[in-house]
Amino acid sequence: MTSAIDSLREQARAWLRANVPSSGPTSEDGPALRSFALAWQKRQAGGGWAGISWPKEFGGRGASVLEQIVWFEEYARAGAPSPLDASFVGLNHAGPTLIACGTSEQKAFHLSKILNGEVLWCQGFSEPGAGSDLAAVKARGRVEGNHLVVDGQKIWTSYADIADYQELLVRTDPTAARSRALTWIICPMYLPGITVRPIKTMAGPFKYCEVFYEGVRIPLSNIVGGLHNGWPTAMSTLAFERGTASLALLLGLLRTVEQLLARCPDSRAAMRTRLAELRAEGASVRAMAYRFALDAAASVPDSSGSIVRLCFAEFGQRVTAAAVDFFGIDAPEVLADHGLGYAYLDAFSETIAGGTAEIQRNIIAERVLGLPKA
């Protein structure tokens, strides 16, 4: 480590110590969650820590990957709010996509609002018949004058009920091949014709929503990456999701393993063994994640990110399951509202959301190992 890195670490640690909220949102649902996410984002922006990976010209910190790692290490150590909160889509999907594919007007209007905690974004990709098979999107958009008129339905949209904007993927050319028929457009969630229905998940909160569009008129100037060019635009977004954005979560899991090990008595030999194995697994996932992050620093994340994504997802499931077993199913820590039982159940989504484990394995088999397509 260089002294510049050491110095960054000290700065980050000091700032986080002074600024991390002592408690989470008052509720996992609705307005309280929105206020909490925006306030935390504002505070980070005020301290110069918002958009740590974003280029300086767009208001970010422009940190190198190594510097980002240091920040995430300190972030996890400080027990800061989960980065997978309501700000996640704006900071890690929509913002980077606008930086890569947006017009100068779109960048000027949206990027600072995302960074400064003024708005929340959600993602409108999945549909009842298009999850892993994203190219099967059916929600339609037809050009009428200066607007794209959207009809259809999206589902599994996290935080649609509290978001201001949505990165929306719709079919605009019904005659073209599937991957050349889509358009990526910025959809303001307040437009007439949008109905949001929250869906209660098995982990408790209303994490997902169903969104219905009926004659929703979106200005054509909101299209990102060009009409009918939504597939490559969407893929650039998903590439971020398979990369480094989850480092703080991974480091948080590693801390959980350390904490459990520290509390595990000698008499629980099987649990100690299990935690020791998780510690080794965690170290390997961290090494892979760091190496991938550093290798990918000079280019767009590639398919080998799927290995990291998959290992991380399954590691998270194993750690949360071990935590439940450590305390016992009848422990207050587990049974409590949003306790470890919640974390365990929530981790089921890790191998489904953002590209299922099966899709990741296909990518690894075909693009990393070079095996023939099934």
Next chain:
Amino acid sequence: MNYGMTDDQTSILGGLDQLIASQAIPAPTEPRFFYYGAELERAVAEAGYLDIAREEGFGALEAALITERLARLTCVIEVAASSIIAPALAIPPGMRPIALALGDAGKPARFLPQARVLLVDRGTNVLLIEVDPNNVEPIDTLMAYPYGRLRSLEHLRQRVIDDATTFRRRWRVALAAEAAGCMAAGLAQVVEHVKARQAFGRPLGAFQAIQHRLAMAAETVESARWLALRAAWSDSDADAAMAAGFAQSRIAQITYDLHQFCGAMGLTLEFPLHLWTYRLRSLAGELGGASMQARSAAIATWGSA
């Protein structure tokens, strides 16, 4: 052990199926963490199914068959302890529902909000506590059973049962049978889903990766079921510990496997799979979890180290 069902057993399960069909089983039409089938529980009790092990010629095996069958339903009822454990401890038939706790009477227990009896495993003996409903604090939890804990441990109506070994053995059989039923129901739900759900132009179930993983889930379900029935039939400590431990050791994997192929839909309360997932997770942690059962199976088989 005869691996085919006797005429009597077939008749018992046939009658139970008819009774279930005649009942208004709570349908998961609205998102809830669990459905307690109070009316079904009464009907099952009135029809004598919970006392089957007390009948001449029948025993824990028939009770385990009933427990496994009822665990497949979307609603939850207290059947395992009443039908498998109570007869072996000579607890009178009317004293139910029954809640179970390990070690400490003050711990949260499944079914305690409904229970008339709480049985506490204290290692060397069992404490039978007659539950005063006013002394029960319900616990709001995701874990699919009605959980509660005693508000006070003072002035309890209680007596000691000396046979802790039988209690723990039957608890393990009960746990294994219930887990086997939950696994079977979850698998059936997922199989239907992957047959109907289309992706990339064909049913999800046509993808070999999915077929293989669900086939492995089927191995687990069948293994858990036969181990549970074997333990109920033999009533041996080693078999009971092995059956409970096997089921518990597979629960984490099978619940992930089953949810994986239901996508995001399977993570919502609008899809019933979570009802069995919650129950399985609760069962996975009972009696100290899989490692404790494995240790007990080893001791029962080879003696203490």
